[in-house]
Amino acid sequence: MAWTKYQLFLAGLMLTTGSINTLSAKWADLFSAKGCHDDPEHDFSHPFVQAVGMFLGEFSCLVVFYILLFHDKSRPEPRMNPGQSFNPLLFFPPAMCDMMATSIMYVALNMTSASSFQMLRGSVIIFTGLLSVAFLGRRLLPSQWFGICVTILGLVVVGLADFISGHRDDTHKLSDVITGDLLIIMAQIIVSVQMVLEEKFVYKHDVHPLRAVGTEGLFGFVVLSLLLIPMYFIHVGSFSNTPRQVLEDALDAFCQIGHKPLILLALLGNTVSIAFFNFAGISVTKEISATTRMVLDSLRTLVIWVVSLALGWEQFHGLQVLGFLVLLLGTALYNGLHRPLLARIPWCMARMHTEEEEGSSGERDRLLDNGRAQTAEDT
Template sequence: MTNRSLIPVLVTMMLVTGVCNTILNKYQDLQCVRNCDSPDPKARMYFEQPVIQTVQMFIGEMGCWIVVLLSYVYRRFTASRRPAPLLAGGYRRVRNDDMDDTTSIEDEDQTLVDSDDPASKPLLATEDGRQYLRGWKVFYLAAPACCDITATTLMNVGLLLVAASIYQMTRGAVVLFVGLFSVLFLHRRLYLYKWLGLFLVMLGVGLVGLAGALFGGDQKHGLPDGDVSAEESVAPDAVRAIIGVLLIAFAQIFTASQFVLEEWILERYAMDPLNVVGWEGIFGFLVTVTAQIILHLAIGRTEAGRYGYFDAIEGWRQVFTNGEVALASIFIMISIGGFNFFGISVTRAVSATSRSTIDTSRTLFIWLVSLALGWETFKWLQVVGFAILVYGTFLFNDIVRPPLKACLPETATPPNRERRLSVASVEHI
């Protein structure tokens, strides 16, 4: 069990790493990588490599294996320093001559060890009857990883077109699709107040998107002030904002599919959440790199695809030759790994519902940081949309009571049960 005094530290680090991840991705998008000294702003090229940013995310997820390895080494070290267990009669076992130096008494007789390590019980199931996810069945996690690839790449493209706060707020639409898919595929039952929460989430996302369209000219997407006139920039930026919001909202279909797939898998099989994140990182990295090579050969190396999203050689050249982009990549990988780790720790120490509440507040901090950096201006419509979005999310997660008694189920109060942790709920970006 986590020490209760550490919970504020875990919550703080979850917020810090989550905010840093989105801000760093946006900062990376704003870096000029080619023709930066050109007097013509249209000739300058900025870092627009959503596929590479997806690869960075999966590398960060694979970093969870470092924590798993350190935890394993720590358990082995502490186990080797424990005294041998007492047997009947009050004496301790002695080592046999045929035992090598790497074999402990605990390894010789597993019946004397009270171990809660699933790896030491390969033939046993959990208390709720689930089998441990191991062997070839680990490849089940490749399905949600592929959904994560599609969702993350689309969101990275959307982040190129909108402000960081609008990007984060629009991601709140995932609640709607998770609710719908849970009803359709997992046969969950949603009460009226939860449908009301989903409606409010969509209303909030719509207002946020409208704010981006109406005030698109106020957002900075890499062009310094004075490069283009207001008349030339407002309309294109408004169109860009609408396209960006639609891409991010559409990506939530795949994010919700990932959530539902992982919940379906983890209802039947047991695995430590940190291991799930690590395996998804491996599968996602392999699939993304393979797809990137194929797309580069088919599109990226052509004249039409040169310098585009699928030009892998140019993209990786930009990463390794531009200091700001390379440094941002390192911090992005660290922040996403840290966000996953601290997020899981918060879920275990407090609850999944509390974590969803904390993660919602991350949007507010991203907005404040963006305002402080001058990446966007204050828009009252965006604040209204955010407030409705937060209220809808809280209502769906049973954090606030429904406004009308008619919305409550017949059993009176809404269930405030703890949901089983679905590692799909781990935020990536």
């Protein structure tokens, strides 16, 4: 079945904005500028300010939701399902998980490459699978367990590539690269907790995906913006790259933006791209399939890696290619992307039918087909 022009547009929008999201965040980290009070020029290292911008992009999805709802109600026959009423505080726990995971990942992005950052985010399927078994009572298919094992192997290969590159690359210290990689994996544990919380408490309320993303963005934006105040006074010594060596110096960030406005362009690219990426991802799931969304999400890792190489942000390492392919295979196995191919083989088709009966595949498909679950990883 051929895709329509609108479906091609959505796929292109998701791939483009998803790539821009990570690349713009990394671009901001590469800037250096003077700060406040004639501070010497220093790197733009403000992960929490970047996270606030990301949540602002998510919050804009709530604005889009109400615009679409208002436009739909003006029609003679409204077609949009706004979902049932719910208590917005249901989104507070997953929003806090999102806030912690996003902040940690932006800290890690300062320490490692954009491509490794994106590849290592694939580890979320390991922890999501294990937590879904432990807390949701889901039974994973044998192919999903194999996919988790392959993903672990891919993480080892990517980590080894970063370890080797840390000895050859002057861009990042070896200790920073290793720390950054570990922080990314730790953040994926928090993301998986977010997914399980949403699955257990939120999905049953039939909340519109844009409304769900926007509500979490609102909580994250408000809470993290308020936390910037105490962060301004918390000294962390050499762990901070800011002149005052505090956890986050938002005033220094604004001063650096004033001295080098291009930083603002990078931050706006991150904010705007996350809004369009969430919208495109949800639309791809609805208009095409969740499987297509998974494939596009894997392809943006390749785009980020190629663009980073072209811009000279990192060096080529063959092990990273191998790691990417292994992670891609693990993701494909976990999400069942191999099933359409095996379905053409009679004995495989019978085996797959048995697995479906034993593994409660209906629960798995419900998780995959819900746009909000994938959105938690996307942010």
